[in-house]
Amino acid sequence: MRLVTGKRWEAFADEKSILFPEYRKNRDELIDFVDSLTGEETVITASLELIDLIAWKFRRGEENVLIYSDTGKSLTMKEVYELRKYLDFDVRGGFSGARSETSILFVEGKTDAKFFKAVFKKLFEFKERREAPYSLRFIERVFERDNFDLLKRGEDNYYLAVIPSEGNSGVTRNLGNFLRAMEVFDFRVDRIGAAIDIDEDRRSALASIAGKLSGFRHEKTSFGYRVGETEVIPLIIGLPFEDDTIEWKKPTVEDLMLHLIAREGLLDNIKPGLKTLNKSLGRKLKPKEVMYLALSAYGHWGNLEGFYELFVMRSRFRNLKAVLKEARLIEGLAYLAGRERER
Known part of the structure; x- marks a missing residue:
């Protein structure tokens, strides 16, 4: 399967190519078209929806590629599928030569x-x-x-x-x-x-x-x-964190937060609660569990993502910099x- 996009598509067009118009096609028509493809075709299109459907169907095999006609270079369909799925990347191009700081x-x-x-x-x-x-x-x-x-x-x-x-x-x-x-x-x-x-x-x-x-x-x-x-x-x-109430096993960004809440004094404030939970549960607390307790004690009623951002922004400059320096x-x-x- 060859999927061609970009402004210079004429160079890749021949009598076997399928020029697929990107307008006035509903999703059912696109699905029917993709279902009919065998993998031997060359399809020329600027439809992201069609590209997504083809990339999903032909994401296996090194021979299945998307060719960006402006540069003549290609991506495998697997790379196209992942760029679309995980980054919403516009694989139609249109930003050749862009440079920026x-x-x-x-x-x-x-x-x-x-x-x-x-x-x-x-x-x-x-x-x-x-x-x-x-x-x-x-x-x-x-x-x-x-x-x-x-x-x-x-x-x-x-x-x-x-x-x-x-x-x-x-x-x-x-x-x-x-x-x-x-x-x-x-x-x-x-x-x-x-x-x-x-x-x-x-x-x-x-x-x-x-x-x-x-x-x-x-x-x-x-x-x-x-x-x-x-x-x-x-x-x-x-950045390993040692504490008799916390079970530290695997390094994560929670380590950085543990060190920061310790430097900011919040960990000392919730220590009585940690010890009570340790005794009640019969085990030490995981770092993420500590984060939820810290979130509650801090008076933030959102999620962990919001708490991390808020706490970092309100922390002392020198404390945050010291934690990051220690973590290299x-x-x-x-x-x-x-x-x-x-x-």
Whole structure:
């Protein structure tokens, strides 16, 4: 299966090609059309709905590709399917040659996203931004959903996007797919951060990112790696927390929050409640359970995502910076924020 999109589609058209008009077709007609395809066809279209249906059906097999006619480069249907499913990426293109002072940060989940969003706002003077400038049309298309956060620093037009990715594997998957998309659609961002939990050990976490980059020409830098004109910055999360009421097992962003609420004094305030629950349950509490107690004690009646963002924003600057420095994250975050180095 070959799916062709872009402005220069004529170069890929022949007597066997199917020129599929994107207008005046309802979903049932699109489904019937896709059901009739055998996989031997070349379909030319600018319909995202049709692209989604074809990508889902032909997402297996390296021979099934989407060709972006403006550059003549291609993505596998599996890559197209994942770019659409996880990033809402507009695989019709239309932003070739776009350059901008922009960073992307892939994180594991929504709570991680709100934590790091607040960090950039608190420490690096970013503010939320709904509309991306014309030069970042791909950002507008990628971040249509509310759970993608687009930030802008001051008046210097430096943009940063924080994207939740469904776990460690999701972070590395999105990293690889985004790098491929930059190759095919010919656009660039300055820096991409990949924030993942240590899990087994720091070396293994770094190896998972390096493994994803093995499919690209890359080189080592002081902060991570360079792929073409874009730097990739690994951010490895893991800061063990020791407390006789808390059962710490696996590094997550909750570790950072535990250290922060301890420095801010909130942990001491809820200690009596933790000990009572320990005794009642006959076990120590998991970090996320502690977070829910902290949320309640803090008087925040929303969800954990909102609590993380609110607490980080209201924490003392020096405490937040100290936690991130101890976790060996501060320099990478500062670099993603467009600064050369944070000491």
